[in-house]
Amino acid sequence: MKWKDFVYQQVIDHCNNSGSRTFSLQEFLRAKLQIFLNFRPDNKHIEAKVRQQLQFLRDDKLISFLDNSGHYTLRGIDLLAPEAEETKTIDLSKEIPEKREYIVETYVRNVAWSKQAKEILGDMCLYNNCTNTFFREDGTRYIEVHHIIPLCRGGEDGIWNLSVLCAHHHKMAHYGDARTKNSIEKLLHNEVRRRI
Numbered sequence: 001m002k003w004k005d006f007v008y009q010q011v012i013d014h015c016n017n018s019g020s021r022t023f024s025l026q027e028f029l030r031a032k033l034q035i036f037l038n039f040r041p042d043n044k045h046i047e048a049k050v051r052q053q054l055q056f057l058r059d060d061k062l063i064s065f066l067d068n069s070g071h072y073t074l075r076g077i078d079l080l081a082p083e084a085e086e087t088k089t090i091d092l093s094k095e096i097p098e099k100r101e102y103i104v105e106t107y108v109r110n111v112a113w114s115k116q117a118k119e120i121l122g123d124m125c126l127y128n129n130c131t132n133t134f135f136r137e138d139g140t141r142y143i144e145v146h147h148i149i150p151l152c153r154g155g156e157d158g159i160w161n162l163s164v165l166c167a168h169h170h171k172m173a174h175y176g177d178a179r180t181k182n183s184i185e186k187l188l189h190n191e192v193r194r195r196i
């Protein structure tokens, strides 16, 4: 088997194990180093080799680079076992039910993007000049970061697909009927395009 095909197979396996299609080079190598060493025992530069193969996979549009510091996302979501994320959702909901949605999104999200989303988009809900807000103990406003196109529908885990919403409108974006969801999606797309 070629290096590229082997690395791709391992990426899919890694994402299925972690329940997230976003991963960092560091965690990927940590999880798979022994497997790569077994694959080509004579290779002395595994990290460089894997990094190169990830670039080839990007050129083939099989994965995307989220930044220049080794964060990737697997593009074909159909490659993920559907129950992988499901299981995590259920486990998390047992711990803190009211934060289920939020935590699941945080889990699959690149933290750097989320920070940047708040810096660029601000800390007020983007839904129709909504003024729904409150302050946290540390003096900052509470705001939730939301994927405009959900990851499960092929949305990217990057700044261009992120938005900020208050808790109420965030729930609306997830649990509203089809018409509500569509109109929020459109509205957020326009708002974000205006700002970035």
Ligand SMILES: [Zn+2]
Pocket: 105, 145, 146, 147, 170, 173, 174
């Ligand atoms: Zn959301």
Ligand SMILES: [Zn+2]
Pocket: 125, 126, 127, 130, 131, 132, 165, 166, 167, 168, 169, 170
């Ligand atoms: Zn709102």
